[in-house]
Amino acid sequence: MPQTRPLSPRLYSGLRRVVELGFGRDLRLLEPLLRGYAHVADLGCGSGELTPAIASGSYLGLDWDLGQLGYAADKYGTQAKRFACADLTRLPLADAALPALLFSKAAHHMDDDQVQAVLAEALRIAVVGAKLVIVDVYPAGHGLMHDLLVNRELGEHHRQPGELERLAIEVGWTAIERHELRKPTLACYVLVMRKPEEFG
Numbered sequence: 001m002p003q004t005r006p007l008s009p010r011l012y013s014g015l016r017r018v019v020e021l022g023f024g025r026d027l028r029l030l031e032p033l034l035r036g037y038a039h040v041a042d043l044g045c046g047s048g049e050l051t052p053a054i055a056s057g058s059y060l061g062l063d064w065d066l067g068q069l070g071y072a073a074d075k076y077g078t079q080a081k082r083f084a085c086a087d088l089t090r091l092p093l094a095d096a097a098l099p100a101l102l103f104s105k106a107a108h109h110m111d112d113d114q115v116q117a118v119l120a121e122a123l124r125i126a127v128v129g130a131k132l133v134i135v136d137v138y139p140a141g142h143g144l145m146h147d148l149l150v151n152r153e154l155g156e157h158h159r160q161p162g163e164l165e166r167l168a169i170e171v172g173w174t175a176i177e178r179h180e181l182r183k184p185t186l187a188c189y190v191l192v193m194r195k196p197e198e199f200g
Helices: 009-017 023-032 065-074 112-125 145-150 162-169
Strands: 040-043 057-065 082-085 100-102 125-139 174-182 186-194
Touching: 023 082, 023 100, 023 125, 023 174, 040 112, 057 065, 065 082, 065 174, 100 112, 112 125, 125 162, 162 174, 162 186
Parallel strands: 040 057, 040 100, 057 082, 100 125
Antiparallel strands: 125 186, 174 186
16 A cells, blocks of 8 residues: 555645645545445545435445544544554455445555455455445646645646546456546546446
8 A cells, every 4th residue: 555645644634635625526426326226435535525415324434544534533422433554455345345445545645466366355355236336636837836746646646537546447346437527637536337247
């Protein structure tokens, strides 16, 4: 897994709120995509800013960064919304256990092999027909705030939507939908995938 993110959880979250104009548009897009599922796992949940997209049912946020997890648990943790440290390529979850998964803004910290290892593990723990919602960003602007966030936080692996979608398809996911959100300094996109029947 990648190294611990370089910024503190509070600073990271604050910068993202400024640079991305908050998370409102992300949440408005994600909430209907994940509505109605009894259990959702968020792979690479970070500081948990997308947790409010899971309005009902149980939520498990998984990440490799203990600092980010502590911040997320303090801010968003409840009996139904839990957070745990895990290697995303070796998840402590049973085969075919979950109907919905979220892989949120973590892929840009990983090389292609790491991303595909996470996506293959997601396929293992997903039931047939399960939905995987992938969220990621790539640079789309300039300026001091942009440079600070990109150089310090966004890692080395910026991908266009089609590149990340291809990585998911190669490990067995089927592409369903694609959405893009343009922001002043970052372009955010959402890929919706399904686990096909041949993996049942």
